[in-house]
Amino acid sequence: MSFRTEHDTMGAVQVPADKYWGAQTERSRNNFKIGPAASMPVEIIEAFAYLKKAAAFTNTDLGVLSADKRDLIAQVCDEILEGKLADEFPLVIWQTGSGT
Secondary structure, eight states: OOEEEEEETTEEEEEETTOSOOHHHHHHHHHOOOOGGGBOOHHHHHHHHHHHHHHHHHHHHTTSSOHHHHHHHHHHHHHHHTTTTGGGOOOBTTOOSSOO
C-alpha cells in the first residue's frame, strides 16, 4: 500500500494514498480501533451531504460561490447519498475533531 504525508497542528501523518481523508481522520482511525459498533451512523453522513448540497446552491444564489463549484459539490453530495463514497468516511462516534 502506498501512502502520502498529510500535516496538521499535531505534525505529519501517513495517509493511504488512495483515500480522500486527511491527517485528523487518519489519527482518529489509528486511535479508535473499536470496530463497526462505534461507527458514525450513515444517516448522519447523509444528512451532512444534504446540508452541504443545499448550502452550495444557496451560496451560489447569494453570489459567493461559482456555479462550477456548486455543481462539483452537488455531484459529490449525490455520490455520497448513492453510497459510492461510503469507504471514505471511517468515522467513529467518539471522534470530536481533534484527531484524538
